[in-house]
Amino acid sequence: MFTEKDITRFRSETAGVKNVVHLNNAGSSLPPDIVRQSVLDYLQEEMTYGGYEVHAKYFDEIEGVYDSIARLINAEASEIAVLENATVAWSAAFQAISFQTGDEIICCQADYSSNYLAYLHLQKRLDVKVRIAPNDQFDQVDVAALEGLINETTKLISIVHVPTNSGLVSPVEAVGKVARKHQMLYLLDACQSAGQVPLDVEQIGCDLLSATGRKYLRGPRGTGFLYVSNRIKDQLRPAAIDLHSAEWTATNEYRFRDDARKFENWESNFAGILGLKKAVDYTLETGIEDIWNRIQHLGALLRQKLSTLEKVTVHDVGEVKGGIVTFSVTGYHPDQVKNHLKEYGINISWLGTPNARLDMEARGLTELVRASVHYYNTEEELDQLVARLGLL
Numbered sequence: 036m037f038t039e040k041d042i043t044r045f046r047s048e049t050a051g052v053k054n055v056v057h058l059n060n061a062g063s064s065l066p067p068d069i070v071r072q073s074v075l076d077y078l079q080e081e082m083t084y085g086g087y088e089v090h091a092k093y094f095d096e097i098e099g100v101y102d103s104i105a106r107l108i109n110a111e112a113s114e115i116a117v118l119e120n121a122t123v124a125w126s127a128a129f130q131a132i133s134f135q136t137g138d139e140i141i142c143c144q145a146d147y148s149s150n151y152l153a154y155l156h157l158q159k160r161l162d163v164k165v166r167i168a169p170n171d172q173f174d175q176v177d178v179a180a181l182e183g184l185i186n187e188t189t190k191l192i193s194i195v196h197v198p199t200n201s202g203l204v205s206p207v208e209a210v211g212k213v214a215r216k217h218q219m220l221y222l223l224d225a226c227q228s229a230g231q232v233p234l235d236v237e238q239i240g241c242d243l244l245s246a247t248g249r250k251y252l253r254g255p256r257g258t259g260f261l262y263v264s265n266r267i268k269d270q271l272r273p274a275a276i277d278l279h280s281a282e283w284t285a286t287n288e289y290r291f292r293d294d295a296r297k298f299e300n301w302e303s304n305f306a307g308i309l310g311l312k313k314a315v316d317y318t319l320e321t322g323i324e325d326i327w328n329r330i331q332h333l334g335a336l337l338r339q340k341l342s343t344l345e346k347v348t349v350h351d352v353g354e355v356k357g358g359i360v361t362f363s364v365t366g367y368h369p370d371q372v373k374n375h376l377k378e379y380g381i382n383i384s385w386l387g388t389p390n391a392r393l394d395m396e397a398r399g400l401t402e403l404v405r406a407s408v409h410y411y412n413t414e415e416e417l418d419q420l421v422a423r424l425g426l427l
């Protein structure tokens with residue numbers, strides 16, 4: 036458990052907390068100073084000495100990002116590809132699956148819009164069927180009902196760990212048990228959970244996992260990663276190819292790399308990747324279990340404080356809830372709420388139906404205010420948010 040002294044130190048290592056009350060960590064969190072400084076220094080050196088030369092100088096450190104991410108999720112370094120964001124990572128995996136007409140994909144109500152759009156996009160080309168597993172009494176995916184949807188044409192189970200629009204933490208390990216039992220390919224969108232919730236791919240039992248750098252990992256924007264289990268890597272055929280992901284072995288022959296990096300391509304934002312490594316290392320040093328405990332505490336506290344406000348309705352669902360706190364304020368559009376809070380230096384965000392259509396429509400919601408806490412936030416910051424909301 037973090038002490039007050041720990042929190043003070045985390046904040047002293049995060050310049051942004053002096054300027055803003057940052058409760059938009061599910062959008063993009065404030066990076067630790069070491070992340071920001073590494074990126075700035077790297078860019079400065081690139082400008083001064085040349086991009087290829089600086090890459091060569093930092094080569095070993097940059098390559099260390101694979102080990103760091105692997106440690107974070109209990110994988111092998113060879114099972115990690117570093118990509119631009121979670122969408123690119125998720126899509127790289129999804130597009131590499133050899134879908135045939137008639138195949139079925141099982142997803143969940145909390146699915147992210149871009150993922151569902153990818154199913155629809157595939158449907159335009161191949162007549163695949165998308166089955167949405169219903170929710171249980173906690174408004175999270177009903178694992179028994181999901182298992183009931185599996186049949187001989189099921190090709191993929193694709194679910195979201197922590198959705199964009201609620202505090203929900205999906206029962207991913209229970210889904211993993213089902214996937215393993217039926218030997219189903221299991222793709223997990225861990226975009227909002229990486230850096231927030233402890234991730235152990237062996238325990239979860241997923242084959243593929245996508246995540247982003249800028250959210251709970253506190254990394255730079257434009258960074259993300261994909262985990263591809265060694266168990267299934269040979270079943271996947273990347274949609275894109277270049278001289279980094281494959282070797283041109285003879286005029287009419289090529290061979291993909293043997294590791295997850297077959298999903299990468301040659302040119303990359305190395306300043307960002309170095310920053311991602313620093314961010315993952317910072318998370319590992321800070322301790323993901325303590326981070327998760329602190330986030331759960333702050334999230335629950337904020338929900339409780341918000342429930343004392345007459346005009347506020349909290350909308351979070353799920354048996355286990357994390358740091359994403361969603362609510363509505365009677366008489367105010369979320370954009371008005373956001374602008375009101377902005378005047379007091381408080382950052383939050385808001386979401387509409389297009390961000391998570393299945394879930395928003397099922398719950399009769401059109402928009403939500405989203406305040407997302409991280410471990411470096413304080414209870415005083417939550418009080419400030421609640422006090423300013425009370426003025427509405």
Ligand SMILES: Cc1ncc(COP(=O)(O)O)c(C=O)c1O
Nearest residue numbers: 120121122147198199224226247
């Ligand atoms: C659940 C979920 N999945 C995927 C994404 C996409 O992540 P990125 O913007 O890094 O591509 C988001 C972004 O908010 C998300 O909330």
